[in-house]
Amino acid sequence: KENVNMPYSGLKENICEILKREGFIEDYSIENADAVSTKNINIKLAYHESKKPTVIDIKTTSTPVIRFYKKAKDIRAYKNGLGIEIFSTSSGILSDVECKEKKVGGLSLLKVF
Incomplete structure (x- = not known):
């Protein structure tokens, strides 16, 4: 599967921007940008040269009932730096590396x- 469509939200757009910057997806676009109620995000998935997907696993860590907060000093590299962890911070949606650079949890x- 090369493309994935999903309903639009600002949070999803910020997450897509991080995934694109980190090389997990090739690109994303917002479709029907003129109509507010029917906006969609179209994500073009990235693949290695061997035709294997770059995204192997996605795990949601926080739920509406159980929330996991981390301080900046407690953030570690996920999967020895091969993966990323995405945080919602006071500075916006950031990856684990950006959180450590800005010293925010x-x-x-x-x-x-």
Whole structure:
């Protein structure tokens, strides 16, 4: 599967931007940008040269009932730096590396490997 479509939200757009920057997806676009109620995000998935997908596993860490917060000093590299953890912080949606650089902690949203 090369493309995935999903309903639009600002949070999903920020997560897609991080995944694109980190090389987990090739690109994303917002479709029907003129109509507010029917916006969709179209994600073009990235593959290695051997035709294997770059995203192997996505795990949501926090739920509406159970929330996992981490301080900046407690953030570690996920899967020895091969994966990323995405946080919702006071500075916006950031990857684990960006959180360490800016020295901010936050709510752990998901882990991508």
